[in-house]
Amino acid sequence: MFHRTFTRAAWLASLGALIASRALAKSVPTGLTGDQMQHLGAVMWQKWQTERGIGQTPQILRVERYLQSICDKLASHLPHAMQFHAHLDCDPAFKSAVAMPGGQVVVGVGILALVDSEDALAMVISHEMAHIEDGDIDEDLAQIEATQHIAPSRLAGLSVDTIMKDHTNEQELAADRNGLIFTVAAGYSPFAAIRLLELFQYMARGKTSRPGALTLDRRIAQLRDLIASNHWDHLKDLIRPLNLPEPA
Numbered sequence: 001m002f003h004r005t006f007t008r009a010a011w012l013a014s015l016g017a018l019i020a021s022r023a024l025a026k027s028v029p030t031g032l033t034g035d036q037m038q039h040l041g042a043v044m045w046q047k048w049q050t051e052r053g054i055g056q057t058p059q060i061l062r063v064e065r066y067l068q069s070i071c072d073k074l075a076s077h078l079p080h081a082m083q084f085h086a087h088l089d090c091d092p093a094f095k096s097a098v099a100m101p102g103g104q105v106v107v108g109v110g111i112l113a114l115v116d117s118e119d120a121l122a123m124v125i126s127h128e129m130a131h132i133e134d135g136d137i138d139e140d141l142a143q144i145e146a147t148q149h150i151a152p153s154r155l156a157g158l159s160v161d162t163i164m165k166d167h168t169n170e171q172e173l174a175a176d177r178n179g180l181i182f183t184v185a186a187g188y189s190p191f192a193a194i195r196l197l198e199l200f201q202y203m204a205r206g207k208t209s210r211p212g213a214l215t216l217d218r219r220i221a222q223l224r225d226l227i228a229s230n231h232w233d234h235l236k237d238l239i240r241p242l243n244l245p246e247p248a
């Protein structure tokens, strides 16, 4: 049996090439400047908090600082320099995360109870950052402007539900793919992402998904292919523990 080993230098070079060779982020004109996009994101996060009755406590701020530290680690490996802002939604039923305009990433407490490593949490955050980096949010905003005949300056007056649109299966697969590339570049293990998706699969057993929905089987298969084609097997045992702050 042939056995191929990658030197660290060769592996880093190949990872750099992989990041550079990603499809370039789509440039979708929204008519908003960078500052206006940041403002829109801040307004949407405010609305999200009001609608969902979220307050801020010292403990929530400590967890947000931890989430932000993971965001910052990942951001330094993204092709475009961007500011990301990590937030916590303390609803235990929110077992996911979402991306908003202006680099806002909201993580639900529900998913913090499911991830078993910082690597898995990094993948959750990285997937959302990839949606932003890939231009998916810009595309949503441009579509709202065009279909609802709304001037860019009036987007901030819309509800969060109007602004936040479901992504297509292709956008979700791209966010998984690019998110995994960013997490590996930041030094995390890609295997944690597979474990998390397998946990979702276990939790969904016996349930039927809606026709046309992206299946967990397909998401897992894509990640396994990416790991195999990039020779990331040696990263299997590098999974590090979750480092949530202790209550004060």
Ligand SMILES: [Zn+2]
Pocket: 127, 131, 167, 171, 172, 175
């Ligand atoms: Zn997504």
